[in-house]
Amino acid sequence: xxxxxxxxxxxxxxxxxxxxxxxxxxxxxxxxxxxxxxxxxxxxxxxxxxxxxxxxxxxxxxxxxxxxxxxxxxxxxxxxxxxxxxxxxxxxxxxxxxxxxxxxxxxxxxxxxxxxxxxxxxxxxxxxxxxxxxxxxxxxxxxxxxxxxxxxxxxxxxxxxxxxxxxxxxxxxxxxxxxxxxxxxxxxxxxxxxxxxxxxxxxxxxxxxxxxxxxxxxxxxxxxxxxxxxxxxxxxxxxxxxxxxxxxxxxxxxxxxxxxxxxxxxxxxxxxxxxxxxxxxxxxxxxxxxxxxxxxxxxxxxxxxxxxxxxxxxxxxxxxxxxxxxxxxxxxxxxxxxxxxxxxxxxxxxxxxxxxxxxxxxxxxxxxxxxxxxxxxxxxxxxxxxxxxxxxxxxxxxxxxxxxxxxxxxxxxxxxxxxxxxxxxxxxxxxxxxxxxxxxxxxxxxxxxxxxxxxxxxxxxxxxxxxxxxxxxxxxxxxxxxxxxxxxxxxxxxxxxxxxxxxxxxxxxxxxxxxxxxxxxxx
Numbered sequence: 001x002x003x004x005x006x007x008x009x010x011x012x013x014x015x016x017x018x019x020x021x022x023x024x025x026x027x028x029x030x031x032x033x034x035x036x037x038x039x040x041x042x043x044x045x046x047x048x049x050x051x052x053x054x055x056x057x058x059x060x061x062x063x064x065x066x067x068x069x070x071x072x073x074x075x076x077x078x079x080x081x082x083x084x085x086x087x088x089x090x091x092x093x094x095x096x097x098x099x100x101x102x103x104x105x106x107x108x109x110x111x112x113x114x115x116x117x118x119x120x121x122x123x124x125x126x127x128x129x130x131x132x133x134x135x136x137x138x139x140x141x142x143x144x145x146x147x148x149x150x151x152x153x154x155x156x157x158x159x160x161x162x163x164x165x166x167x168x169x170x171x172x173x174x175x176x177x178x179x180x181x182x183x184x185x186x187x188x189x190x191x192x193x194x195x196x197x198x199x200x201x202x203x204x205x206x207x208x209x210x211x212x213x214x215x216x217x218x219x220x221x222x223x224x225x226x227x228x229x230x231x232x233x234x235x236x237x238x239x240x241x242x243x244x245x246x247x248x249x250x251x252x253x254x255x256x257x258x259x260x261x262x263x264x265x266x267x268x269x270x271x272x273x274x275x276x277x278x279x280x281x282x283x284x285x286x287x288x289x290x291x292x293x294x295x296x297x298x299x300x301x302x303x304x305x306x307x308x309x310x311x312x313x314x315x316x317x318x319x320x321x322x323x324x325x326x327x328x329x330x331x332x333x334x335x336x337x338x339x340x341x342x343x344x345x346x347x348x349x350x351x352x353x354x355x356x357x358x359x360x361x362x363x364x365x366x367x368x369x370x371x372x373x374x375x376x377x378x379x380x381x382x383x384x385x386x387x388x389x390x391x392x393x394x395x396x397x398x399x400x401x402x403x404x405x406x407x408x409x410x411x412x413x414x415x416x417x418x419x420x421x422x423x424x425x426x427x428x429x430x431x432x433x434x435x436x437x438x439x440x441x442x443x444x445x446x447x448x449x450x451x452x453x454x455x456x457x458x459x460x461x462x463x464x465x466x467x468x469x470x471x472x473x474x475x476x477x478x479x480x481x482x483x484x485x486x487x488x489x490x491x492x493x494x495x496x497x498x499x500x501x502x503x504x505x506x507x508x509x510x511x512x513x514x515x516x517x518x519x520x521x522x523x
Contacts, residue, residue, distance in 0.1 A: 057366045058233040059312050059407060060152055060469040061517045062102025063510050065095040065477045066411065069108040069128045085131055091474070092135035096149050098477050100506035103150040103233070104132050105411075105471045109160035114218050117164050126225060129153070136231045150233040152314075152471075155222065157215055158242040159198045165214045166202050175274045178264035182278075190275060192268060194256025198243030203250065206240035206296040207279065215239050216303060223307050234312035234368065237304050240296035246372055247297065247349050248320030272322050288325045290348035297352040305363030312366040312407065315356045317384040318373070321345040334395075338388040346383040357396065359404040368407035368468060369393075375413045376443035377428045379450070386410045390451050390465035393518065397466050402519045410448055411471035416440040417479035417502070437479060438488040441505050446493070454512035459493035468517040470509065480506055 076087045095101060106129060116123045132151055140148040172187035174180065188208030193200040204211035226232045236245035248254070250268045258265035273288060280286035304313050323344045331339050335350035353369065355361060371386050378385055393408030416423045417437040424440020425431040435443075442458065450460035452467060480502035487499040 057310055057312075057364075057403065058150070058230065059366050059517075059519075060102070060150065060233045060368070060409065062147075062469060062513055063100055063506060064103050064105040064152055064469060064471045065098070065101050066105045066107055066471045066473045067091070067095070067132070068473075069106060070112060073112075073128070085127055088128055088131040089135055092132050093139075094481070095474055095477050096135060096139045098481055098503075098506070100480075100503065100510040101149070101477060102147070102469070102510065103136060103152065103231075105152040105154060106132055107154045107156070110155060110157045110215070110218060111160050111162040113155070113222075114162050115164075116162075118217055118221070124221060129226070133226065133229060133231055137229075140231070148231070151231050152234045152236075152469075153222075153226075153232070154236040154245050155219075155238060156241065156244055157204075157211075157238050159195070159201055159203055160243065161202075161204050161211065161214075165211065166204070169204060169208060169210055171202070172205070172275060172278065173262060175278060176259070176262040176264075176266050176271055178262070187278075190271060191259075191261055192242075192250035192255055192271070193259055193261055195242060195250050196254040197248065200250070200255065203242060205275065205279070206249075207292055212239065212296075212299075216307070219304070219307050223309075227308060227311070232311060234314055235304070235308060236314040236316055236370070237297075237300055239300040239303075240293060244316070244318070244372065245314070246316045246318030246320065247293075247352065248318035249293065249322060251320065251322040254320060269322050269324055273324060276324075289328060290321050290324065290344050293321050294348050294351050298355045301352075301356055301361060305361060305365060309364045312368050313362050314368045314370050314409065315353065316370045316372055317349050317353070317388070319345060319349070319383050319385075321348050335388075337391065339383050341383055343383070349384055353392070357392070357406055359399075359401075362403075364403075366403060366405070366407060368409050370409040370411065370471075372411040372471075373413045374410045374444060374447060375422070376424050376426045376440070376447055378413075379426075379447045386448060387451070390463075390467060393467060394463075394465040397518050405518055407468040407518060408466060409469040409471065410467070412444060412473060412476070415473045415475050416444060417476045436488045436490075437476075438500060438502050438505065439490050441476070441502055442490045442492075442500075445505060445509050449509075449512060452512075452516050454516050457508060457512050466516050466518045467513060470513060472506075476502070477506075 072091060076084055092104065095104060108128060113126065114124055136149045136151055166189060169189045170184040170187040172183045172190045174183040188211060189202045189204050192203050238245040242249050252267050252269045255268045258267050276286050276292060280292065285291050325344055329344045329347035331342055331347045332350050332354040335353060338350055339346035356367060369389050369392055371389050374386050389408040389410060392406050396404060396406045399405055412423060414423050420435055420437050420440045421430045424435050424443045426443055446458040446460050448470060449455045449458050451463035451465045453462060453464065455462045484501055484503045487501045489497045490500055492498055
């Protein structure tokens with residue numbers, strides 16, 4: 001089956017390349033002078049007829065507000081549960097009321113939701129998610145003629161593993177001490193410090209059976225609570241991960257290098273080499289290789305396909321698996337264009353994707369790939385960026401049944417209204433004269449839509465790629481709402497200035513995503 005799908009993808013890649021359009025255009029963006037955000041069209045985020053929430057396979061469509069639950073818990077600074085619920089309700093209501101927003105993307109840690117063992121009376125705390133579902137359902141009830149608002153879930157494991165799970169897993173840190181001593185044969189966690197996405201600490205090893213079993217039990221409880229709710233449209237595959245749902249683990253470039261907590265210096269990649277040698281002793285294919293990570297990602301994808309039904313499973317690339325060797329890896333032929341700078345990490349991630357796209361994989365669900373590191377300066381030349389998401393979505397858009405289609409999505413790397421220069425400058429290292437949030441937003445949207453039929457709306461190169469959703473952080477939605485009457489000049493690729501608000505840009509992006517999303521008809 002894998003060989004078949006790779007052949008299909010290779011053929012479609014060739015056909016789509018021949019049909020690519022190269023016309024580069026600039027289109028005017030509707031501003032408050034020509035389009036009121038209070039109009040009925042703007043309230044639904046689309047100029048098309050309203051759609052009811054789908055009853056079959058559920059797919060994300062439109063712009064989603066990313067809510068980092070733990071950051072808001074700290075921000076609210078209140079341990080009173082009822083007060084916390086009230087504050088979350090207010091937050092969710094404000095985000096859902098924005099006319100450009102299709103729903104919420106909840107980014108929440110496993111230890112927040114499952115701080116005690118399943119046998120405990122207070123095993124789970126679903127309140128932050130329950131509040132979101134309640135507010136989305138309430139909005140849909142109050143706006144029956146508008147497109148229903150939906151919810152995506154990104155639940156993270158790895159460094160966010162509950163302490164009660166970590167306490168049961170012996171440490172492998174003895175391997176890195178001097179002199180080294182063998183840890184227990186069932187050791188299953190290691191200490192990585194200075195990780196760029198989460199600080200670090202004890203990381204459960206992706207292959208540890210106790211870790212995987214506890215994660216599966218939690219996901220089963222999560223599915224039992226929310227799977228039947230029509231507001232729930234997608235969940236990101238996670239587990240063999242560090243601090244997000246991305247295919248990223250501590251390595252030499254994203255963590256403290258060398259690691260010094262063991263009394264002797266050691267590089268993160270060398271830690272993985274020792275861990276693989278210990279756990280896969282005598283298995284040549286697993287030495288100095290990412291094969292173990294490939295195995296665990298494939299198993300995680302299969303597990304999600306068994307646990308969840310009628311939603312969209314999302315595989316999130318990250319360009320962050322350890323490069324343990326400069327040779328000894330193969331990039332699947334259908335994904336060769338995704339690795340502009342071939343290395344072991346890209347080979348591993350594309351091998352995982354070759355499993356993910358197999359129509360027999362994923363159960364009764366739709367599937368999507370996503371990049372969560374989209375910036376204006378990362379438009380070209382990188383492995384597995386938004387361009388790869390578009391390419392895979394385009395190559396599979398015509399496959400039947402619709403469950404064989406791989407939808408496309410992307411997430412802003414950071415907030416365009418807070419980390420303006422980092423997110424929106426078109427060159428790495430910042431903008432010489434500064435940049436406004438509106439210009440930053442426009443620049444990233446140009447990257448997002450480039451190569452799609454809607455590219456001209458943001459001065460990009462028109463093509464045939466399809467995309468289903470875009471995730472932007474909640475502070476950006478709040479900024480757009482607060483500055484709805486404060487247009488700023490935005491420089492377009494042709495050199496002309498356009499006076500727009502952040503909300504104008506969101507409104508147009510929402511409309512264009514709905515025009516280019518797949519599949520065209522919801523069964």
